[in-house]
Amino acid sequence: MDVAVSKKKWVKIKKYFPFYLMMLPAVIYLIINNYMPLSGIILAFEEYSVKGGIYGSKLVGFDNFKYLLVTKDAWIITRNTILYNLAFIILGTVFSIFIAVMLNEVPGKRMKKIYQTVTLYPYLISIVVTAYLVNSFLSTETGFINKAILGSFGVENISWYSEPKNWPVIIVVVYLWKNFGYHTILYFSTLIGIDRGYYEAAALDGASRWQQTKYISLPFLKPTIITLTLLSIGRIFYSDFGLFYQVPMNSGALYDVTQTIDTYVYRGLMQLGDIGMSTAAGLYQSVVGFVLVLGANFAVKKISADDALF
Amino acid sequence: MVSTKKGFYVFVHIVMIAMVIICLFPFLIMIMSSVTAENTLITNGYSAFPEKFGLEAFQYLFNDPFMILRAYSVTVLVTVPGTLLSLIITTLFAYGLSIKHLPYRNAISFFLFFTMLFNGGTVPSYMIWTQIFHIKNTMAALIFPRLLVFAFYVIIMRTYFQTNIPEEIKEAAQIDGAGEFTVLRKVILPMAIPIIVSIAMMVGISYWNDWINGLYYVTDSKLFSIQQILNRMIQDARFLTTNTSGVETLAAGIVPNNGLKMAMAATGAIPIMILLPFFQKYYVKGLTLGAVKG
Numbered sequence: 084m085d086v087a088v089s090k091k092k093w094v095k096i097k098k099y100f101p102f103y104l105m106m107l108p109a110v111i112y113l114i115i116n117n118y119m120p121l122s123g124i125i126l127a128f129e130e131y132s133v134k135g136g137i138y139g140s141k142l143v144g145f146d147n148f149k150y151l152l153v154t155k156d157a158w159i160i161t162r163n164t165i166l167y168n169l170a171f172i173i174l175g176t177v178f179s180i181f182i183a184v185m186l187n188e189v190p191g192k193r194m195k196k197i198y199q200t201v202t203l204y205p206y207l208i209s210i211v212v213t214a215y216l217v218n219s220f221l222s223t224e225t226g227f228i229n230k231a232i233l234g235s236f237g238v239e240n241i242s243w244y245s246e247p248k249n250w251p252v253i254i255v256v257v258y259l260w261k262n263f264g265y266h267t268i269l270y271f272s273t274l275i276g277i278d279r280g281y282y283e284a285a286a287l288d289g290a291s292r293w294q295q296t297k298y299i300s301l302p303f304l305k306p307t308i309i310t311l312t313l314l315s316i317g318r319i320f321y322s323d324f325g326l327f328y329q330v331p332m333n334s335g336a337l338y339d340v341t342q343t344i345d346t347y348v349y350r351g352l353m354q355l356g357d358i359g360m361s362t363a364a365g366l367y368q369s370v371v372g373f374v375l376v377l378g379a380n381f382a383v384k385k386i387s388a389d390d391a392l393f
Numbered sequence: 394m395v396s397t398k399k400g401f402y403v404f405v406h407i408v409m410i411a412m413v414i415i416c417l418f419p420f421l422i423m424i425m426s427s428v429t430a431e432n433t434l435i436t437n438g439y440s441a442f443p444e445k446f447g448l449e450a451f452q453y454l455f456n457d458p459f460m461i462l463r464a465y466s467v468t469v470l471v472t473v474p475g476t477l478l479s480l481i482i483t484t485l486f487a488y489g490l491s492i493k494h495l496p497y498r499n500a501i502s503f504f505l506f507f508t509m510l511f512n513g514g515t516v517p518s519y520m521i522w523t524q525i526f527h528i529k530n531t532m533a534a535l536i537f538p539r540l541l542v543f544a545f546y547v548i549i550m551r552t553y554f555q556t557n558i559p560e561e562i563k564e565a566a567q568i569d570g571a572g573e574f575t576v577l578r579k580v581i582l583p584m585a586i587p588i589i590v591s592i593a594m595m596v597g598i599s600y601w602n603d604w605i606n607g608l609y610y611v612t613d614s615k616l617f618s619i620q621q622i623l624n625r626m627i628q629d630a631r632f633l634t635t636n637t638s639g640v641e642t643l644a645a646g647i648v649p650n651n652g653l654k655m656a657m658a659a660t661g662a663i664p665i666m667i668l669l670p671f672f673q674k675y676y677v678k679g680l681t682l683g684a685v686k687g
Contacts, residue, residue: 109505113542198413200670201413207665209620209661215658219419268681329627361516
């Protein structure tokens with residue numbers, strides 16, 4: 084009987100063989116790109132040496148984590164990563180919803196499309212190009228702000244790339260500039276799904292535009308807002324490497340306010356060559372990130388099961 | 394009543410026009426500065442309305458067109474094959490996953506899904522790609538790490554196959570005696586063109602804009618893409634001067650550094666900015682699909 088069962092199974096697998104063949108390239112790729120690196124996590128527990136390689140270097144237990152925690156780096160990168168993300172989530176959400184509501188009120192398809200295209204340009208271009216655009220404003224000798232604005236008031240030049248105090252604001256402004264168009268589209272796509280009949284009925288009852296927004300648009304947006312916010316919270320331990328590396332032009336004077344977990348891992352690996360510690364920092368990010376994603380998904384599931392990741 | 398309504402629309406347009414200005418002004422500065430005389434840039438700084446125009450920056454760039462053409466070729470030779478390969482692999486995988494009674498389907502879905510939840514981090518990936526696959530300073534380094542298969546594009550496409558393509562169509566094709574690959578190519582793919590174009594946009598833009606793979610894996614300047622050159626110029630303002638032969642031929646060896654920066658940024662940004670209006674519909678679709686499930 085066992086033979087019959089396994090034979091039946093074999094026939095079935097044979098029937099589906101072409102599909103397995105189709106899936107093979109992606110499976111191989113995911114093994115190489117995503118699963119093999121999991122074995123490299125062992126680097127976080129080693130004192131890496133070229134001779135020993137990935138799997139043969141000297142095991143040192145949790146030493147790398149200890150060193151990471153002894154320096155104030157662990158605190159700074161955690162603080163920066165989380166605080167910037169919180170600012171992005173709060174300001175980004177409020178601002179994008181406002182613009183989405185405005186965009187939805189623009190009469191005429193043509194104008195809507197033009198506004199949409201233009202507000203997507205900052206999102207479309209690479210972060211490296213963004214860094215150049217920011218530099219055209221902030222460059223000490225030739226920047227628009229120092230020359231055209233501060234210069235015309237006779238205020239002394241500011242050397243932006245060496246003064247940390249302004250950077251929390253700069254980073255948040257650049258983030259909003261680059262991403263609001265994208266987030267606006269997400270909210271806008273919910274808004275255009277709302278039946279115009281609600282607005283017409285409300286208008287007949289004498290509701291003002293503001294009341295229509297408050298009592299019709301915002302309640303319809305609520306599930307989207309909650310889902311997107313929870314998903315962002317799930318990714319609060321990750322940062323946009325380019326935003327924190329390129330935009331401050333990798334300036335060492337600014338590390339205190341621009342160093343996040345992602346830039347720390349890069350610098351640890353490529354500039355200091357400290358493989359053990361940067362693997363440890365990356366693993367810290369992955370593990371906490373994993374817990375947060377699971378938690379966020381659990382919360383999304385409670386609120387709107389359809390939007391849950393899994 | 395009418396006047397408040399009119400007043401409201403005026404307000405809406407004022408807000409949106411303000412957004413347009415905020416979005417475009419930096420690009421305007423970039424473009425105008427790239428065609429401003431270098432001396433004007435030095436005295437007046439970057440500006441949207443320069444006192445004196447000048448083409449030194451572009452003259453300098455095209456004095457030795459080889460460098461810039463090579464960078465464009467690298468970008469194109471990464472973006473086009475990368476996007477095509479990514480689409481093929483993603484579509485095949487997604488179609489397989491969409492087959493209802495496929496044995497071990499859940500296990501394979503989980504195998505895909507787990508990659509979105511947990512990763513080994515940057516350093517282990519870097520070590521695997523460099524120590525085991527030795528991709529440093531190859532074209533493969535710009536195509537393969539990170540960008541080739543995104544789990545959520547697979548999931549989006551699988552959902553599309555499941556919801557938009559009726560089972561009867563697949564079965565009817567099979568009764569005709571067509572093999573699975575033929576069914577996919579002749580029946581399924583033509584029905585999935587909108588989603589394929591959307592995903593092609595997303596993947597294509599990630600390849601065009603990518604500089605991180607270059608940062609980690611490429612030190613050979615022959616393999617620098619446009620974005621990579623921009624990145625190197627930030628680290629080293631004199632990068633272009635030391636990597637072109639333009640210096641000698643240019644009068645007095647004066648390098649228009651300030652204009653050059655903006656001219657290079659413009660060459661990296663403008664091609665996709667021109668393309669956006671034509672593909673906007675698909676791009677927006679891709680963005681909204683990826684968001685909630687991404």
